Amino acid sequence: MIKKALFFSLLTFIFISLSCDFLGDKDLTLEEDFKEVKVDNEFAVHVPDYMTETEDLNSDASMQYAHLMKEVYVIVVKEDKSEVEVLYDVLDIGEDTASALDNYTDMREQMFSTNLKEFNLINTKETEINGSEAVQMEFTGKVEGVNRTIWYLVTLIEGEKNVYMLMTWTLQNRESKYRETFEMIARSFRVL
Numbered sequence: 001m002i003k004k005a006l007f008f009s010l011l012t013f014i015f016i017s018l019s020c021d022f023l024g025d026k027d028l029t030l031e032e033d034f035k036e037v038k039v040d041n042e043f044a045v046h047v048p049d050y051m052t053e054t055e056d057l058n059s060d061a062s063m064q065y066a067h068l069m070k071e072v073y074v075i076v077v078k079e080d081k082s083e084v085e086v087l088y089d090v091l092d093i094g095e096d097t098a099s100a101l102d103n104y105t106d107m108r109e110q111m112f113s114t115n116l117k118e119f120n121l122i123n124t125k126e127t128e129i130n131g132s133e134a135v136q137m138e139f140t141g142k143v144e145g146v147n148r149t150i151w152y153l154v155t156l157i158e159g160e161k162n163v164y165m166l167m168t169w170t171l172q173n174r175e176s177k178y179r180e181t182f183e184m185i186a187r188s189f190r191v192l
Contacts, residue, residue: 028181030188038192039063039076043164046188047074048181058167070170072178074185077165079104084163101158105135108156108165116141118149130190133158140172151175153182159191 028034034046037053039062051065051074058064061075081100084107098106105124113119119141127134134157140149149172157164166189168182 028184030184034184034188036188037063037065039078041192042078042162043076043159043192044188044190045074045076045166045185047185048072070178071174072168072170072181074166074168074182076189077167078162079165081158081161081163099133099158100163101133101135101156104158104163105137105156108154109137112137112139112141112152112154116143118142127155129155129157129187132189132191136186148172153179153186155186155189157189157191162191164189164191 028048030046033049035049036044036046038044042062045063047065048067050070051067051072054064054066056064057066057073058075058077060077062078063076064074066073084100084104109121109124113121116139120139122138122140124135124137127136134155137154137156138152139154140151142149150169151172151174152167152169154168155166157166166186168178168185170178170182
């Protein structure tokens with residue numbers, strides 16, 4: 001009898017745990033459900049409490065967090081504006097009269113469209129995040145070795161000396177579940 005009760009208790013716990021994951025990240029608040037991560041006294045961003053720091057997503061990233069079971073990921077790549085401007089010239093990307101952010105956006109879009117299979121740019125919009133000019137790009141694509149389409153929400157932010165790429169992604173079929181979370185992450189970014 002005790003074994004049956006223990007079995008049903010365990011089964012109920014598993015069911016409730018799985019149900020919570022299927023519901024997604026609804027009604028989250030920065031104060032209660034996120035932690036602030038500061039990097040090198042350069043920038044700060046909030047990530048969900050359930051994400052943990054990792055080091056194997058992108059070797060160029062200053063910050064990397066993930067939750068493997070939910071398949072949600074966030075990185076921030078910080079690049080010196082003057083070094084990026086040299087890249088524009090070498091790669092012949094951008095225009096001399098365009099802003100650093102516009103050229104950086106063109107460069108990143110070109111890199112994504114080259115490196116992703118079935119790249120599909122859904123939307124690009126200019127915005128402002130905590131006083132910094134930014135561009136947000138939404139797109140889908142496939143990476144080598146993963147046979148499923150991935151949904152990306154990438155925010156490019158211009159600071160005084162650096163440009164930042166805040167990149168969030170998950171499987172395309174989880175986009176509606178994590179869109180709000182990814183948008184909250186992006187809106188929380190601040191240059192220190």
